[in-house]
Amino acid sequence: MNLKRNVYLDMKSIKEATKILFDHFGHIKTDIETLDVVNAKDRVLATPAMAAISSPNFHAAAMDGIAVDAKVTFGASEDAPITLLPDKNAFFVNTGHVLPVGTNAVIMIEHLNIIDEKNVEIEAPVFPWQHVRKMGEDIVATQLLFPQGHKINAHSLGALLSGGIFKVTVYKQPKVLIIPTGSELRQWQEIKTGQLKPGDVIESNSAVLGGLCEDYGAQFDRHPMLKDNFEKIKQTVGNAVKQDYDMICIIGGSSAGSEDFAKPVISSLGKIYVHGVTMMPGKPVMFGKVSDTPVFGIPGYPVSAIVAFELFAGPLLLNMQKLPKKEIISVQVSPARKIASKLGQEEFLRVKIGSVDGKLMSSQLPRGSGSITTLTEADGIIRIPANSEGISENQSVQAQLLRPLSSIENTIVITGSHDNTLDILADQIKEDSGDISVSSSHVGSMGGLMAIKKGACHMAGAHLLDPEDGSYNISYIKKYLKDQKVWAVNLVMREQGLIVAKGNPENIQSIKDLKEKNLRFINRQPGSGTRILFDYKLKALGISIQDIQGYENDEYTHMSVAVSVLSGRVDAGLGIQAAARALDLDFIPIVTEEYDLIIPDKFYNTQKVQTLLKIIQTKKLQERIVSLGGYSTQNTGKIMYHS
Numbered sequence: 001m002n003l004k005r006n007v008y009l010d011m012k013s014i015k016e017a018t019k020i021l022f023d024h025f026g027h028i029k030t031d032i033e034t035l036d037v038v039n040a041k042d043r044v045l046a047t048p049a050m051a052a053i054s055s056p057n058f059h060a061a062a063m064d065g066i067a068v069d070a071k072v073t074f075g076a077s078e079d080a081p082i083t084l085l086p087d088k089n090a091f092f093v094n095t096g097h098v099l100p101v102g103t104n105a106v107i108m109i110e111h112l113n114i115i116d117e118k119n120v121e122i123e124a125p126v127f128p129w130q131h132v133r134k135m136g137e138d139i140v141a142t143q144l145l146f147p148q149g150h151k152i153n154a155h156s157l158g159a160l161l162s163g164g165i166f167k168v169t170v171y172k173q174p175k176v177l178i179i180p181t182g183s184e185l186r187q188w189q190e191i192k193t194g195q196l197k198p199g200d201v202i203e204s205n206s207a208v209l210g211g212l213c214e215d216y217g218a219q220f221d222r223h224p225m226l227k228d229n230f231e232k233i234k235q236t237v238g239n240a241v242k243q244d245y246d247m248i249c250i251i252g253g254s255s256a257g258s259e260d261f262a263k264p265v266i267s268s269l270g271k272i273y274v275h276g277v278t279m280m281p282g283k284p285v286m287f288g289k290v291s292d293t294p295v296f297g298i299p300g301y302p303v304s305a306i307v308a309f310e311l312f313a314g315p316l317l318l319n320m321q322k323l324p325k326k327e328i329i330s331v332q333v334s335p336a337r338k339i340a341s342k343l344g345q346e347e348f349l350r351v352k353i354g355s356v357d358g359k360l361m362s363s364q365l366p367r368g369s370g371s372i373t374t375l376t377e378a379d380g381i382i383r384i385p386a387n388s389e390g391i392s393e394n395q396s397v398q399a400q401l402l403r404p405l406s407s408i409e410n411t412i413v414i415t416g417s418h419d420n421t422l423d424i425l426a427d428q429i430k431e432d433s434g435d436i437s438v439s440s441s442h443v444g445s446m447g448g449l450m451a452i453k454k455g456a457c458h459m460a461g462a463h464l465l466d467p468e469d470g471s472y473n474i475s476y477i478k479k480y481l482k483d484q485k486v487w488a489v490n491l492v493m494r495e496q497g498l499i500v501a502k503g504n505p506e507n508i509q510s511i512k513d514l515k516e517k518n519l520r521f522i523n524r525q526p527g528s529g530t531r532i533l534f535d536y537k538l539k540a541l542g543i544s545i546q547d548i549q550g551y552e553n554d555e556y557t558h559m560s561v562a563v564s565v566l567s568g569r570v571d572a573g574l575g576i577q578a579a580a581r582a583l584d585l586d587f588i589p590i591v592t593e594e595y596d597l598i599i600p601d602k603f604y605n606t607q608k609v610q611t612l613l614k615i616i617q618t619k620k621l622q623e624r625i626v627s628l629g630g631y632s633t634q635n636t637g638k639i640m641y642h643s
Helices: 014-025 154-162 205-215 230-240 262-269 302-320 405-409 421-433 445-454 474-480 512-516 529-541 558-566 577-582 607-615 619-627
Strands: 032-036 065-068 082-084 091-093 105-108 113-116 119-122 144-146 167-171 175-180 219-222 247-251 271-275 286-290 293-298 330-335 346-356 359-364 380-384 397-401 411-416 437-442 459-462 486-500 521-524 572-576 586-600 639-642
Touching: 014 271, 014 286, 014 293, 014 302, 144 154, 175 205, 175 230, 205 219, 205 247, 205 302, 230 247, 230 262, 247 262, 247 302, 262 271, 262 286, 262 293, 293 302, 330 346, 330 380, 346 397, 346 405, 346 411, 346 437, 405 411, 411 445, 411 607, 421 437, 421 486, 421 607, 421 619, 445 459, 445 474, 445 529, 445 586, 474 486, 474 639, 486 558, 486 577, 521 529, 521 558, 529 572, 529 586, 558 572, 558 577, 572 577, 577 586, 586 639
Parallel strands: 175 219, 175 247, 247 293, 330 359, 411 437, 411 459, 521 572
Antiparallel strands: 032 167, 065 091, 065 105, 082 119, 113 119, 271 286, 286 293, 330 397, 346 359, 346 380, 380 397, 459 586, 486 572, 486 586, 486 639
8 A cells, every 4th residue: 555644625613523423422321231239439420320229128226226106205294204224115226126016216325314123213205206217218119319410429329239229220431442563662561661772662662541541431442562563553443343342542553654544544444533633732633533443542641532532432432321420620820920822722731830829820731742851750631722712821721730739839839940859858848747748840940030020939949159259149139029028948968960871881970071172061041040150150261152052952951851861862961960860960060059049938937848947857757868879968958047
């Protein structure tokens, strides 16, 4: 077959694609099956559930005490108590016991004056059916407990069993076949650490989509991975539609490349309805029909795959079994900075959300559709409409929550310079406090101070060198936060230096070598403390930025700098020793610097912040920090400045 590139000729909006999907497949419902009630949680009733028995099916005591005919108690008072005779006109019962014949009320045990084994005195009457659960009080036989279409939850199980319904007829769970494709893919079971070759990709999407299938009430089978081979993929899909699958998902091969085979496979076996949706991520998603079975082409990038599945495949699975749509919980948030977006595509922007001084603030995460951590680290998603060019700073917008609001409100938001100890701190706080979390965003030291100024965080990490006197952070606080009361508390002293390849093949000894050997360098972003330090060192050495190959290229974290060196993309980058050590790279020390937490006074004495400050002074945390290499905790927890 002569295969050409799959050009997006007629992309649809999300609304249009959804309508097309349900116009063609919305009528499909799974078959029905009969299950024991105890195995039917989260399933949908295909027929109404009518009670077979009453509950309770007898008159039952609702209290511990004595059962009586209420008439024998009439007239009892403190001045004229009545004596009852056990086993004659009064019968001892416990809660839940059947009422003895001839009785219709229960006197609570604490209201009895037991004179002896044969005489019980009461000082107040009871009325008929007092403290009694009458037959059928909860459920009456033949009563409709639940109509068809009802989703069975844990409470429903109790009602069904109490009503004598032990089997129910429900819609079957849809069955999905997931077919991962791609010649670059490797099974996780076959991979050993350090043995991945350039170009190898660990296949993870099938596990993610399998989990999503279960979240949407479906079962799934995972087909063994297929290489990019049109005939083999076509044969697999052709065989699958002859089996009992309600949906097929081909992972990968949905884009416009010459070896993207999802579209030609579906087209050759059936019909394509949509290829390309005006959204980001997830644009390459497609779906069509093969022998009346919906077949999806799911993009290979992880975030694209998840967004595409949850927008189209997931809702269709719910509809097949008459499950209700998933509830979306949204809140109003204010972005900490302006966000630009591309016209013509609806964007699903992953954000961190923090509750700062009673206001929900959001900060965007990287947009890469191949970065699964932009979802695992996200607290919410902001949907930017296709007709919008973005969101202005502090504009109130809706964000779909991915974490409970209560959890977000109990999170300490740290914005500013990146440091590996923040991850250790976040883990230790979670271990020690349980309910408090740390969310850190890496925008550089100056970005952290600006976030404090805008009221967008609880504290900022900073290591801003004053070249005039060699101090850290204080002069910048006085200049940029002069109208605020803040505390500067030391987190660590750390080694900054040049991160170079293992064995130091270029024999780099100092920053001078970057110019003299014309080495490839990776910088940190403008406003970061590391960038300021590098500029200061260049100036002191009389080196122009034009003399540094790669000065204009930057990364946002020390680990990203280290990865750039590890990959061979550059020869060196300025960063912390812990990052070099983490990736088994060499390190040339340049300076020992102070890394502080800058905390606004209004947050300093809050319970969350005080918990953090106590934890950073614990021996356990400090030992973990020192073990990373390149850190000293001699000043950890020390107040370096208080305005």
